Amino acid sequence: MDIVTRPRILVVGAGFAGVECVRRLERRLTPGEAELTLVTPMSYQLYLPLLPQVASGVLTPQSIAISLRRSEKYRTRIIPGGAIGVDLRAKVCVIRTIAGDIVDEPYDYIVLAPGSVTRTFDIPGLTDHAFGLKSLAEAAYLRDHVISQLDLADACTDPAERASRLQFVVVGGGYAGTETAACLQRLTHAAVKRYPRLDPGLIKWHLIDIAPKLMPELGEKLGRSAQEILTRRGIEISLGVSIAKAGAEEVTFTDGRVVPTRTLIWTAGVVASPLIGTLDAETVRGRLAVNADMRLPGHDGVFALGDSAAVPDLAKGDDAVCPPTAQHALRQGRHVAENVIAALRGRPTRPYVHQDLGLVVDLGGTDAVSKPLGYELHGLPAQAVARGYHWSALRTGVAKTRVMTNWLLNAVAGDDFVRTGFQAHRPGNLRDFEYLDAYLTPEQVRAHVEEAGRAAR
Numbered sequence: 001m002d003i004v005t006r007p008r009i010l011v012v013g014a015g016f017a018g019v020e021c022v023r024r025l026e027r028r029l030t031p032g033e034a035e036l037t038l039v040t041p042m043s044y045q046l047y048l049p050l051l052p053q054v055a056s057g058v059l060t061p062q063s064i065a066i067s068l069r070r071s072e073k074y075r076t077r078i079i080p081g082g083a084i085g086v087d088l089r090a091k092v093c094v095i096r097t098i099a100g101d102i103v104d105e106p107y108d109y110i111v112l113a114p115g116s117v118t119r120t121f122d123i124p125g126l127t128d129h130a131f132g133l134k135s136l137a138e139a140a141y142l143r144d145h146v147i148s149q150l151d152l153a154d155a156c157t158d159p160a161e162r163a164s165r166l167q168f169v170v171v172g173g174g175y176a177g178t179e180t181a182a183c184l185q186r187l188t189h190a191a192v193k194r195y196p197r198l199d200p201g202l203i204k205w206h207l208i209d210i211a212p213k214l215m216p217e218l219g220e221k222l223g224r225s226a227q228e229i230l231t232r233r234g235i236e237i238s239l240g241v242s243i244a245k246a247g248a249e250e251v252t253f254t255d256g257r258v259v260p261t262r263t264l265i266w267t268a269g270v271v272a273s274p275l276i277g278t279l280d281a282e283t284v285r286g287r288l289a290v291n292a293d294m295r296l297p298g299h300d301g302v303f304a305l306g307d308s309a310a311v312p313d314l315a316k317g318d319d320a321v322c323p324p325t326a327q328h329a330l331r332q333g334r335h336v337a338e339n340v341i342a343a344l345r346g347r348p349t350r351p352y353v354h355q356d357l358g359l360v361v362d363l364g365g366t367d368a369v370s371k372p373l374g375y376e377l378h379g380l381p382a383q384a385v386a387r388g389y390h391w392s393a394l395r396t397g398v399a400k401t402r403v404m405t406n407w408l409l410n411a412v413a414g415d416d417f418v419r420t421g422f423q424a425h426r427p428g429n430l431r432d433f434e435y436l437d438a439y440l441t442p443e444q445v446r447a448h449v450e451e452a453g454r455a456a457r
């Protein structure tokens with residue numbers, strides 16, 4: 001009989017933070033020291049910053065899906081599913097597997113890294129009609145959808161329908177929205193040459209944001225430079241504006257304009273995964289409030305990081321918390337692994353401190369703006385820094401090779417604008433992709449764990 005006496009470390013989420021943590025734990029702990037388990041609905045780590053390039057067809061989806069089983073050295077047990085609740089008192093994580101079974105996973109240490117979901121507001125029609133860009137499926141779906149609008153516009157005889165199919169609205173002037181608008185505009189600009197009956201002048205992209213500036217984190221000069229590049233390429237930018245209403249065939253802006261469109265892309269920020277709400281613990285704007293060493297105060301063995309946690313930003317000071325970026329998530333992942341090991345071995349944990357390295361924004365082709373270590377770059381040097389940074393941050397050699405090959409192939413041969421149709425049979429809006437109703441309430445978690453405990457006795 002195999003009696004497990006090793007401490008159980010459970011990591012929730014296989015994103016930047018979770019995978020970095022697991023790999024470090026595997027390297028630094030002997031198999032006899034702890035049992036490692038990872039809960040994740042996907043069998044890969046998604047390199048999210050390159051998602052706009054998948055949506056625009058520069059990269060294939062597989063190239064940014066980094067396998068969790070690439071090496072025989074990976075010894076962590078993987079539970080394929082999503083955590084739907086955590087009972088901090090009983091130290092049990094409730095999981096729904098991808099087969100739909102409910103599994104209770106006890107732990108001694110838990111590392112919460114489930115990331116974030118798209119932030120939406122109570123705007124009529126939004127979740128029914130908007131597309132998000134947070135998953136590989138969404139990127140693939142969006143690409144097919146945009147190409148299908150060109151196909152349908154080309155085939156239709158009604159000028160009003162054609163015009164509406166060729167207008168596209170992106171909400172969110174942060175780096176995700178700006179890159180998405182820029183990359184997809186390039187896609188339609190290049191694709192329309194293959195549709196001789198379509199008037200390229202009918203294709204209109206709108207990028208809107210309620211904030212007064214595009215990507216304020218870039219600073220005044222670079223933000224303006226990005227804006228100029230996009231405007232030159234024909235993207236209409238409206239700042240201080242949001243969506244008042246979304247419909248299947250038109251979108252109403254808060255300034256009263258009604259834009260006929262079948263494509264509303266919503267990238268207006270993120271909120272912590274709903275899993276955090278199941279803990280019944282203190283949050284800061286939805287993110288779990290943790291100490292600088294990423295421990296949850298008052299709960300031994302509970303750590304949280306990445307987009308789902310409000311980790312104090314000691315490099316900035318005051319009450320700042322680390323922004324939800326891959327840059328922080330990845331480094332926090334490594335750091336939290338060291339702190340879990342320290343806790344396990346009875347040593348003191350260390351606070352997380354990281355000086356922001358800056359921002360890179362790929363606007364497609366040779367257009368880019370970057371601010372590495374405070375230096376402001378645009379054009380080719382910015383693009384080289386942007387691609388170089390992402391390329392070096394990809395975890396595996398095979399992912400690096402796939403991405404580089406895709407970049408080269410795209411630069412030489414361009415795109416064939418093929419719709420895959422894999423998901424054509426199902427709708428693909430925000431509501432369909434984010435599974436927000438999968439989670440339990442804190443009371444349901446507790447009741448479930450107590451019931452399971454009674455049944456086991």
Ligand SMILES: Cc1cc2nc3c(=O)[nH]c(=O)nc-3n(C[C@H](O)[C@H](O)[C@H](O)COP(=O)(O)OP(=O)(O)OC[C@H]3O[C@@H](n4cnc5c(N)ncnc54)[C@H](O)[C@@H]3O)c2cc1C
Pocket residue numbers: 012013014015016017018039040041042044045046048049050051052081082083084113114115116133134175176273275305306307308324325326327328329330360
């Ligand atoms: C389009 C786009 C562009 C971006 N560009 C940049 C950029 O240029 N630079 C930058 O620094 N950041 C960028 N970001 C932000 C960056 O990707 C995130 O900050 C980063 O991914 C956060 O890491 P994480 O590990 O917290 O979450 P994620 O990487 O999102 O990982 C979370 C993981 O948890 C899993 N999960 C979710 N719920 C559950 C659950 N209930 N149970 C188990 N597993 C779960 C998910 O499947 C996922 O694998 C971008 C984001 C987007 C969407």
